[in-house]
Amino acid sequence: MKFEAIAVENIPLIQDGDDLPSIICENISLQDRDIVIIASTVVAKAEGETFRLEDVPAGEKALEIAARIGKDARFIQAVLARSREILVERPFMLVTTLSGHTCVNAGVDESNIEHGFLLYPPKDPDRSAARLGKKLEELTGKELSVIVTDTNGRAFKIGQTGVAIGIYKIKPIKRWIGEKDLFGKVLEITEEAVADELAGAANLLMGEGAGGIPAVAIRGLDYYCEDDTCIKETYRPEEQDFIKKGLRCLQRKS
Ligand code: GDP
Ligand code: MN
Ligand code: MN
Secondary structure (H helix, E strand, O other), X not given: OXXXXXXXXXXXXXXXXXXXXXXXXXHOOOOOOOEEEEEHHHHHHHOOOEEOHHHOOOOHHHHHHHHHHOOOHHHHHHHHHOEEEEEEOOOOOXXXXXXXXXXXXXXXXXXXXXXXXXXXXXXXXXXXXXXXXXXXXXXXXXXXXXXEEXXXXXXXXXXXXXXXXXXXXXXXXXXXXXXXXXXXXXXXXXXXOHHHHHHHHHHHHHOOOOOOXXXXXXXXXXXXXXXXXXXXXXXXXXXXXXXXXXXXXXXXHO
C-alpha cells in the first residue's frame, strides 16, 4: 500500500482576484480522484481578505477586552469580526468562528503576507472549497476532491498541524464503528478524522515559512465522495461538546 503527496511548485504570490484553479492546473497535471489540498492563506488572498490594522476601527467590546488582556484593540476587533463565540481570552483568544471552526484568533494571521497587512481566513471555507473544486473539475474534466487547510495548535500537545477547514467531495470522517479489530472485537466508537490527517500530510510539504508551496495533490487514496459534504458536519453538536462547556464555565468564573 502507498500514496503520493505532490507539491504544486511555481505558484506566484497570490493577489486579490487571482484564479487559483487555473494557476494550480498550469503547474500540475491532476488525475481522477486526486485530493487537492490548498492552504487557506492563498484562498483568503485570492478572495481579497487582506486588511491593514489601521483600517479597523475598534468597537466597545474590543476596547473592553483589549484593556483586560493588554493587546491591540484593532486586532481584537478583527478577531471579533469573524467570531461567533469567545471561549478563552487569555493567554490567547480561542474562538469559534462564524463558520463553526474553533481556533486561536479566528485564523486572523499576519504571516506570509506583505508587511503591514493581515489576513482574514476565508469567510465560508466549505463554500470556497466547493467553488475551487468545481472549477478544477471543469478545467481538468477529472473527478477531484478539495481540502482547504489552515495550521492550528492542539489543546493538549505542543506543536501545530495542518487541519481541514473546508472540503469538497471528500468524506471527512471514516467510520470504523461496527468493523472488527485484529482479535474480532467490534469497534464501538472509532471515527477517523481523514480530512485532518490528509491536511497534516500535505502540510509536511507546505511547511509554515517561505517554502512557497500552498497546494499539494494527494494521489492514491480513495476518499472521493459524489455527494455534497462539508467540514461543518464534523463539528461536535453543542450538547456533546464537553470541552466547550468546561471553557464556558471557566469564562464565567474569571
Ligand atoms: P496557512 O497554513 O493556510 O495559514 O498557510 P501558511 O501561511 O502556513 O502557508 C502555507 C504554504 O503556502 C507555505 O509554503 C507558504 O510559503 C505558502 N504561501 C503562502 N502564501 C503564498 C503565496 O501567495 N504564494 C505561494 N506560492 N506560496 C504561498
Ligand atoms: Mn493560517
Ligand atoms: Mn500553515
